[in-house]
Amino acid sequence: MFGRSWVEIDIAACVQNYQILKGFLLPNQEGMAVVKANAYGHGDCRIASALQDAGVRNFAVSNVEEAVRLRKAGIQGQILILGYSPVEAVGLLQEYDITQAIVSEAYGRLLPSADIKVQAAIDTGMNRIGLDADHPQECARVIHELNRKFHLNGIFTHLCVADDASENEFTQGQVQKFREVAELVSDLNLEYVHCNNSAAGLWHNTYGNLVRLGIVLYGLKPAYENVLPEGIRPILQWKSIIAMLKDVYPGETVGYGRTYAVRKPMRLATIPTGYADGYDRRLSNRGTVLIHGYRAPVVGRVCMDQMMVDVTDIPEVDLGDEVLLLGKEYNADDMAADIGTIGYEIVCGISERVPRKYI
Numbered sequence: 001m002f003g004r005s006w007v008e009i010d011i012a013a014c015v016q017n018y019q020i021l022k023g024f025l026l027p028n029q030e031g032m033a034v035v036k037a038n039a040y041g042h043g044d045c046r047i048a049s050a051l052q053d054a055g056v057r058n059f060a061v062s063n064v065e066e067a068v069r070l071r072k073a074g075i076q077g078q079i080l081i082l083g084y085s086p087v088e089a090v091g092l093l094q095e096y097d098i099t100q101a102i103v104s105e106a107y108g109r110l111l112p113s114a115d116i117k118v119q120a121a122i123d124t125g126m127n128r129i130g131l132d133a134d135h136p137q138e139c140a141r142v143i144h145e146l147n148r149k150f151h152l153n154g155i156f157t158h159l160c161v162a163d164d165a166s167e168n169e170f171t172q173g174q175v176q177k178f179r180e181v182a183e184l185v186s187d188l189n190l191e192y193v194h195c196n197n198s199a200a201g202l203w204h205n206t207y208g209n210l211v212r213l214g215i216v217l218y219g220l221k222p223a224y225e226n227v228l229p230e231g232i233r234p235i236l237q238w239k240s241i242i243a244m245l246k247d248v249y250p251g252e253t254v255g256y257g258r259t260y261a262v263r264k265p266m267r268l269a270t271i272p273t274g275y276a277d278g279y280d281r282r283l284s285n286r287g288t289v290l291i292h293g294y295r296a297p298v299v300g301r302v303c304m305d306q307m308m309v310d311v312t313d314i315p316e317v318d319l320g321d322e323v324l325l326l327g328k329e330y331n332a333d334d335m336a337a338d339i340g341t342i343g344y345e346i347v348c349g350i351s352e353r354v355p356r357k358y359i
């Protein structure tokens with residue numbers, strides 16, 4: 001099963017990250033584990049179970065399939081769907097006791113009246129989902145309306161630049177707008193009022209009683225420039241092996257499109273991992289892997305299922321040797337920086353065909 005391309009996930013490191021993050025919570029706050037997108041590619045059931053054992057009672061996902069899977073895996077606390085669910089899902093929401101975000105007033109009307117928990121999303125400036133906090137009275141009216149139709153147990157907003165210190169003013173403005181709406185519905189005594197994601201939980205934590213911890217649970221940064229608290233570390237390593245070794249000479253080229261020209265005698269290793277595994281094609285002629293602790297640059301284009309790396313200067317490489325695609329020395333944030341994206345996209349992109357192994 002393992003041996004071609006696989007991921008190793010350190011569950012204890014995830015729990016430890018959570019324990020460290022707990023130190024940033026205010027006395028009235030709890031952490032909500034954001035385990036959407038298969039826990040950012042790390043495996044939602046395993047991650048959520050471990051965090052539940054560590055005391056987490058709130059979980060967030062992106063859709064009803066994810067929510068139901070967690071329930072079936074024995075997750076007992078609140079499971080909040082952070083975005084839209086089709087109205088046909090209402091039966092499942094009720095059956096599995098799943099909390100649905102209400103993304104707009106119109107959506108609240110469309111969703112059939114049922115014995116389900118909901119939370120109203122509030123838009124404080126991201127312009128993605130939620131009731132418009134620039135009209136707080138309107139928000140309050142809709143929230144009261146939702147409270148009559150469903151079991152409304154909370155409201156939340158999303159802070160879209162909390163990872164950027166130069167945008168502090170905007171973030172504080174968002175929190176202020178949210179607070180204003182929350183105060184207008186204080187008569188409802190809502191159980192959950194929350195605005196903070198990972199970045200806000202670390203650097204703007206002033207308000208709310210839940211902090212939605214996502215990327216930092218996995219030991220990655222909201223933005224590359226960020227400095228995470230001491231001890232937070234990536235929990236995932238991605239490994240493959242050397243499938244073949246080959247010497248190439250000046251005049252030859254490597255891979256599709258002949259984008260790499262050989263200029264000196266070189267030794268190449270072929271690695272059985274490609275873009276269908278989620279190894280981003282933008283890493284062509286750009287990424288690096290580690291073999292025996294040495295960096296081996298990707299040469300030529302990443303293929304669907306394979307790629308070639310330069311092992312000329314690495315002593316004693318052999319068929320079957322382990323190749324580290326992501327690890328401590330070169331993690332998902334580093335890979336992301338190499339191709340102009342974010343660590344989130346790297347880990348979410350590791351395909352299902354790459355087995356997850358828990359250590």
Ligand SMILES: *Cc1c(COP(=O)(O)O)cnc(C)c1O
Pocket residue numbers: 034036082157158196197198199212213214215216222
């Ligand atoms: C994804 C998401 C989060 C988690 O964000 P991180 O940056 O990973 O902490 C929190 N809240 C909402 C609404 C989200 O969509």
